[in-house]
Amino acid sequence: MSTAVATDRTAAAPKAAPRxxxxxxNVLRSEWTKLWTLRSTRWSLLAAVVAMAGLGILIAAVQMGRWTHLDPHERAVYDSIDTGVGGYHLAQLAIGVLGVLVISGEYSTGMIRSSFxxxxxxxxxLWAKIGVFAAVTFVLMLIASLVSFFGVQAIVTGHHLNHSLGDPHALRVVVGTALFLTVLGILSIGIGGLVRNTAGGIALFVFLLFVLPGITAILPASIADSINPYLPLNAGFTVATSTFENGNHLAxxxxxxxxxGYAALAVGAAAIGLLRRDA
Amino acid sequence: MVDMIDVDHVSKRYGEKVAVDDLTFAVQPGIVTGFLGPNGAGKSTTMRMILGLDAPTSGTVTVNGKAYRDLAAPLHEIGAMLEARAIHTGRSAYNHLLAMAQTHGIPRSRVTEVIDLVGLTDVARKRAGGFSLGMGQRLGIASALLGDPATVILDEPANGLDPEGILWIRNLLKSLAADGRTVFLSSHLMSEIALTAEHLIVVGKGRLIADTSVSEIVAQASENSAVRVRTPDATALRDALAADGVSVRSDERGVLEVHGVSSERIGELAAEQAIVLHELTPQTASLEEAFMRLTGDSVEYHAAAFPTPVTPDLEQVA
Structure with a gap:
């Protein structure tokens, strides 16, 4: 600390500092630091992990507690694999909002100027933000969905409803949930980069993923049926489920x-905007 | 000799508004150059274009002969502190600088070094969102010096600082200059710039008004300045001075303010007429007056170019 408070002296003489x-x-390292040094990021990731790991277990516990009260149809279609990854319903919101924030937060605070x-x-x-966020999301969500899957299986064993990872669809659904949430995160980074505004970005994210399906629901059935499978959430979610309500979905x-493809489109548009627009 | 910063016929339009209008100047190496103009003259926009943040509508800007975007290690070549905050409010000063350093592979030891240098050691781990204006400026300067660049750009570094902070900035600028660094410094206050700058780029309404040395600008502005004369026989002197192009004003009994004639000539005339003088002082124009005169001209220029202004230009009055 010998150089502290030496106001009339600049750092080491020019050229002494390492180049x-x-x-x-290097940019990946920087973005890694940026991701973990914000309280909001850490809380959002924690919320996503807790939701992903805990919600399925909670639901399974409630369902098994009142198993005899469920109607026969509910019992017949009960699928412990889907319950095992049920936490994604909450986790997707945390991941999506955080994805938007990763980039819109830089625009709203002016940090983007330092970055550029x-x-x-x-x-x-942009690539480093996507790489770091995707890697972190995939690892955390894979761990959380495995925890949830095995937790749920342990709870439903008493009713002989349990599955193992080797059963049809099980491994695909568990890994697929982590993949789905990861690509969802990438899509929301694209949205954030395109809109560059936190409120607008989150609104667009919620509209595309959660409001759009509701709008098609009020369209005539024939039109809705031909659109629904191609909506972002409906298309992506196929990889994270083992049973479907009806046959109207993509493989x-x-x-x-x-x-x-939707995520790539959003990221591509964000990339073009990033290059062309003033920061 | 390659100019550190070269702004070549640069214009920037935001929709209908012209922020920078065909601006050309160069920042020479090794000296402090002031970038002066009233608020809204296009200084910040020009600096953002130098730093590759905003793209010029036309013209080119180069740093060390290259477009900023093509620099392989920009933080080592040019360090900048922008007027607007450029930091995430939720991150600590240390982590902000660390993330910046990592983009270039600059070691952590350098981060600690610049934090100590700007005197933020005690608050380096606190959220930058809670920083005072002065602490924010210090952090901005730490970012600018992080890569130990030969050229430093500072946008209004003294803005909003308390006297202690302003003194600190002045000392810092002097030490940067003493190191032989190129410093490009913007301000809307002539007095602030004149203390450290050797060269001046003056802009008004996005146009170049002057590109000259500080001493030259003062000399120019002083040419038509007043001479203060104190005499018990003011009426006689006033009559003696009566000539074309000479104006005499008196706000105080026995004191004349004379324009349009040199102090030497006034002395000679007084001697010829045997008028007693108690004081004969050429009034050197202050830097602030010189600046007002320069930017005042730019207002007149624009008024002539657009004969029927719809609204008075308040920016220029400020």
Whole structure:
């Protein structure tokens, strides 16, 4: 601390400080730091993990507690794999909002100017944000959905409803849930980068994923049926479920591929905007 | 000699509004250059274009001969502190600087170094959102110095600082200049800039008004300045001075303020007429007057270009 308060002296003499340069790996390190050094990020991720790991278990416990009160149809279609990943209903909201914030938070605070002054080519910042957020989301959500899956199976064993990971669909649904939430996060980063405003970004995210399906529900059935399978959430969610309410849906991986396409579209539009617009 | 910053016929329009209008200037290496103009003159916009944040509508800007976007390690070449905050309010000063440093592979030790340098050691781990204006400015300067760049750009660094903070900024600028760094410094206050700058770029309404040294600008502005004369025989002196182009004003008994004639000539005339003088003082124009005169011209220029202004331009009056 010998240099502290030395106001009339700049740092080490020019050229003494070590020289580096901007690389994608360096920008990834920077974005990793940025992600974990905000309280809001840590809380959102914690909320997503708790929701993903805990909600399914909670629901299973309630259902098993009043199993004899459920009607025969409910009991007949009961699927412990779907309950095992039921937490995604809540987790998707936390992940989506956080994805928007990862980029809109920089615009609202002015941080984006620092980011782009350090990385003037700009796109490495976007790729690094996506890479870091996707990796963190996938790992956390995979762990959480495994915890939830095994927790639920343990609870439903008493009623002989349990599945193992080796059963048809089980592994695909557990991993698929983590994949679905990861791509959802990427999609919302794209939305955040496109809208550049937290309130607007979250509104667009909620509209595309949760309001749009409600709007098609009030359309005539024939039109709704032909649109519904292609809506982002309906397409993406196919990979994260083992039973469907009806036959009107895309095949799991086809639906997920379409969902990835939507995310790519949003990210591509955000990338073009990032390059063309003033920061 | 390559200019550190080269602004070449740059214009920037936001819709109908012209923020920067065909601006051309160069910032020379190794000296402090002031960038002066009233609020709204386009200084911040120009700085954002230098830093690659805003794209010029036309013209080119280069830093060390390259577009900012093409610099492989911008933080090592040019450090900047913008007027508007450029930091996430939820992050601590240390983590903000660390994230910036990591983009270039700059070690943590350098982050601690710049934090100590700007005197933020005690608050480095606190959320930047709770920083005072002065602490925010210090953090901005820490960011600018992080990569130990040869060129430093500071947008209104003294804005909103208390006297202690302003003194700190002045000392810092002097030490940066003493290190041989190129400093490009904007301000709307001539007095602030004149203390440190050698060269001046003056803008008004997005246009270049002057590109000159500080001493030259003062000399120019002083040419038509007044001479203060105190004499017990003011009436006689006034008559003696009566000539074309000379105006004499008196706000105080026995004191004349004379325009349009040099102090030497006034002395000679007084001697010829045997008028006693108690005081004969050329009034050197202050820097602030010089600045007002320069930007005042830019208002007149625009008034001439657009003969029927619909609304008075309040920006220029400020």
């Amino acid at each position: 580096g340069r901007v690389t994608q790996a 002054m350090a990385v003037p080519k700009r796109l490495p910042v 799991p991986w086809a639906g997920f591929a379409l969902f990835c």
